[in-house]
């Protein structure tokens with residue numbers, strides 16, 4: 001009797017945990033201002049909902065589909081990627097899974113042997129390291145800082161490389177910092193990965209959420225050699241406000257896709273058919289809805305950023321994409337007499353009723369993440385309450 005060592009030592013997703021804690025307090029009747037949320041605050045657009053309803057009405061979503069997705073969905077992914085990236089993939093180079101999160105999980109299961117190392121730039125999205133460990137791999141963290149715009153250099157990668165390095169994860173635009181790699185930086189990283197036979201896992205889930213004239217470059221568009229060694233991970237959650245539908249996908253070499261398909265067919269089987277029909281509409285229907293949501297996030301970012309900059313002790317760089325602000329609150333913690341950011345975050349929730357995510361969840365010790373995927377009233381009121389909380393501690 002008992003539990004596996006692997007799972008016993010596994011932590012729950014810190015972002016989901018922070019959101020649950022905020023919700024529990026809300027359920028007790030406390031007016032919590034929740035800035036932990038990692039999903040758009042819009043409902044899925046009607047046209048997409050209607051496509052799902054149609055697939056229920058006509059019975060087409062009643063049945064299993066191929067484990068790695070309907071051919072029509074794979075085609076829609078290929079067409080969207082060709083339009084967005086200018087790169088053409090074949091049907092056997094695409095697989096669909098139950099959310100980008102599970103796509104990543106299946107990938108690590110496929111690519112890693114015990115002890116294989118995966119380079120993860122910090123701050124990192126919470127699930128990367130946990131998923132690497134679940135696949136018996138070893139996460140190797142390489143620190144990025146605000147001073148280098150939260151972007152890695154090849155020199156830093158080279159220092160982290162060992163004969164066991166199997167893959168590197170790039171998440172541009174980044175959760176939690178919103179930073180985006182330039183084409184030149186990606187070219188150098190791509191060439192380094194090619195010359196050292198290291199897979200690049202490009203988590204492009206925020207690729208469509210880019211603001212203020214900044215530009216997203218897809219690393220696979222830079223050369224055939226780089227494309228060959230890169231697995232692009234994407235999904236409909238963030239760009240189409242479809243987090244609940246659980247559709248993610250990857251584009252990669254056909255051998256990798258064939259191997260991953262075994263993991264998917266023996267674990268989840270196909271992602272929910274009704275969600276696949278919705279995703280076909282999302283990817284192949286009008287993209288004006290994506291632009292509308294993007295503009296809303298951009299306006300919010302531009303309105304909220306000056307207020308965030310004025311929070312006492314905060315250092316923050318304006319994000320280029322995604323929908324998070326990653327605040328360096330080292331000085332704030334000193335001002336408030338805290339030596340631990342998670343304690344500060346807990347007290348902020350309990351005393352000021354504002355929920356944010358501790359930087360410890362992203363592998364840094366004196367940051368917090370604020371999501372601006374919420375309305376302006378909530379955001380401005382939350383910042384007011386954060387300022388009052390800091391004042392009360394000084």
Ligand code: PLP
Nearest residue numbers: 038099100101125175235237248
């Ligand atoms: N990758 C990053 C960087 C994310 O922030 C998220 C969601 O929070 C995901 C992947 C997973 O997205 P989903 O599983 O909803 O497709």
